[in-house]
Amino acid sequence: MPRDTILILDFGSQYTQLIARRFRELQVYSEILPPDVKAESLRARQPKGIVLSGGPDSVFDKGAPRCDRKLFDLGVPVVGICYGMQLMSHLLGGEVKRSARREYGQAEFEAGAGALLSGMRPKARVWMSHGDSILKPPPGFVVAGSSGTNAVAAIEARGRHLYGLLFHPEVQHSEDGMRVLANFLDACGCARDWNAASFVDEAVRRVRSQVGQGRVICALSGGVDSAVAALLVSKAVGDRLTCVFVDNGVLRKDEAAQVRRRFAERLELKVVFVDASRRFLAKLKGVADPERKRKVIGREFIEAFKRSRRRTGKAEFLAQGTLYPDVIESTSVRGPSAVIKSHHNVGGLPKALGFKLVEPLRELFKDEVRKVGLELGLDEEFVYRQPFPGPGLAVRCLGPIDPGRLRLLREADAVFVEEIKAAGLYRSLWQSFAVLLPVRSVGVMGDDRTYQYTIALRAVDSADGMTADWARLPHELLARASSRIVNEVRGINRVVYDVSSKPPSTIEWE
Numbered sequence: 001m002p003r004d005t006i007l008i009l010d011f012g013s014q015y016t017q018l019i020a021r022r023f024r025e026l027q028v029y030s031e032i033l034p035p036d037v038k039a040e041s042l043r044a045r046q047p048k049g050i051v052l053s054g055g056p057d058s059v060f061d062k063g064a065p066r067c068d069r070k071l072f073d074l075g076v077p078v079v080g081i082c083y084g085m086q087l088m089s090h091l092l093g094g095e096v097k098r099s100a101r102r103e104y105g106q107a108e109f110e111a112g113a114g115a116l117l118s119g120m121r122p123k124a125r126v127w128m129s130h131g132d133s134i135l136k137p138p139p140g141f142v143v144a145g146s147s148g149t150n151a152v153a154a155i156e157a158r159g160r161h162l163y164g165l166l167f168h169p170e171v172q173h174s175e176d177g178m179r180v181l182a183n184f185l186d187a188c189g190c191a192r193d194w195n196a197a198s199f200v201d202e203a204v205r206r207v208r209s210q211v212g213q214g215r216v217i218c219a220l221s222g223g224v225d226s227a228v229a230a231l232l233v234s235k236a237v238g239d240r241l242t243c244v245f246v247d248n249g250v251l252r253k254d255e256a257a258q259v260r261r262r263f264a265e266r267l268e269l270k271v272v273f274v275d276a277s278r279r280f281l282a283k284l285k286g287v288a289d290p291e292r293k294r295k296v297i298g299r300e301f302i303e304a305f306k307r308s309r310r311r312t313g314k315a316e317f318l319a320q321g322t323l324y325p326d327v328i329e330s331t332s333v334r335g336p337s338a339v340i341k342s343h344h345n346v347g348g349l350p351k352a353l354g355f356k357l358v359e360p361l362r363e364l365f366k367d368e369v370r371k372v373g374l375e376l377g378l379d380e381e382f383v384y385r386q387p388f389p390g391p392g393l394a395v396r397c398l399g400p401i402d403p404g405r406l407r408l409l410r411e412a413d414a415v416f417v418e419e420i421k422a423a424g425l426y427r428s429l430w431q432s433f434a435v436l437l438p439v440r441s442v443g444v445m446g447d448d449r450t451y452q453y454t455i456a457l458r459a460v461d462s463a464d465g466m467t468a469d470w471a472r473l474p475h476e477l478l479a480r481a482s483s484r485i486v487n488e489v490r491g492i493n494r495v496v497y498d499v500s501s502k503p504p505s506t507i508e509w510e
Helices: 018-026 039-044 067-075 084-092 176-190 198-213 224-240 255-266 277-284 290-307 324-330 366-375 404-424 477-489
Strands: 007-009 028-031 049-052 078-081 096-109 123-136 142-147 153-158 160-166 216-220 243-248 271-275 317-319 354-360 430-445 449-460 494-497
Touching: 007 018, 018 028, 018 176, 039 067, 039 317, 049 084, 049 176, 067 084, 067 216, 078 084, 084 096, 084 123, 084 160, 123 494, 198 224, 198 354, 198 366, 216 224, 224 243, 224 317, 243 255, 243 290, 255 271, 277 290, 404 430, 404 449, 404 477, 430 494, 449 477, 477 494
Parallel strands: 007 028, 007 049, 049 078, 078 160, 216 243, 216 317, 243 271, 317 354, 449 494
Antiparallel strands: 096 123, 096 142, 142 153, 153 160, 430 449
16 A cells, blocks of 8 residues: 655755655655656656645746646645745636745745635744745635735635645744644645654565565665665565675774674674775775766775675675665756766766665655664664765865875864764764865964865754754864864864855765
């Protein structure tokens, strides 16, 4: 029996992933699709409801994304948010016009008697971000809410279960936004049963169905994603799983030894350790472009797994801890949108893989993976370990890779993380790490002139890695970390702190 699912058509909004997150917080599975999926394809997925996301375009723009008009006749509830509401109105015969000025930011919304607005305060502060206005709703629709600058700010055709919201209920700035989304789920008749326990049962069934009696090797990185993937696959296939840990030469300080203790000894997984550091570093020598780094690492990982077959037995399947943000950032969900970066385990893999991929976490966000990890019995200290990129220090060592610069980065990173943990901030931060810049500057140590490298410290707060804000660390903490790095890591004479958020930046520098 298919699980209850909400499908979200992505028209390019910066909040599309947030819509998906909110429905999952309400314990209903949601999935993001391109905007032009045909109605029949949507019907085949048997969704309980469909969301048309916001987006930066006007419905009058040449090449503005469109949905299949027939989706409104599928008999499932549909809600259009911002651009999605304007497009719904435009396609169904309403009157839409370009606004004299764009409305962006906080606005006061006056809720009427709409089904989605039940329980919402009569006047609420909401978040607007649009350039078109609706003068008249489509035939069969009624106005359900208004704002100071838009008489038509919410519409519905209750008999057809079609709804439109000019504001963004998914953002924290919108009061009662979660209430509105919960009302939509009620209109869809969704069961609230998407949780860690149900996911584990379903994932184990899927892996068993996919693998059959085959053998699996799992790319074990030492992080929580690959660990949870390994435990899920182990639960599904038992001793037909062998984990492979590859030392790729771009790991953190003492990482390999920690992995051996944690996975082979404590979790009792069958782990084969492969030291391929020399080969990886030889292939990365002189490579400065971040996309090339990722592709080199993705290709060399596969080669390492292929060479490990002599020790693991012939395996037809490769399991890895790919997450939903990896998929979203590595592939263009909306046709004309840009790929942010190729994750080494998505866009970086070679076409001639030689394995069939098993990716049991592919539909999860990071915080959901942690909940699954706890469900599987992982200890909290490990489950809440900060994310580490698959390409490792290669994407934190800006410019060409060489062993000497990697050594500087490892030592500086270890100092910074030690200070973060000593201050009791490690778990509350999404990530905290060091980046080695390809920049040297003049300094003075004692009476001597120095000309050495610069380290950038990065710490961010986030819920799922899709958006992030730079962490306001205590100045005393930054001072201690800077002093220790400059004094303990020979070759570094300057430390800076990154105060960029995502967007417009990414969390990693490359």
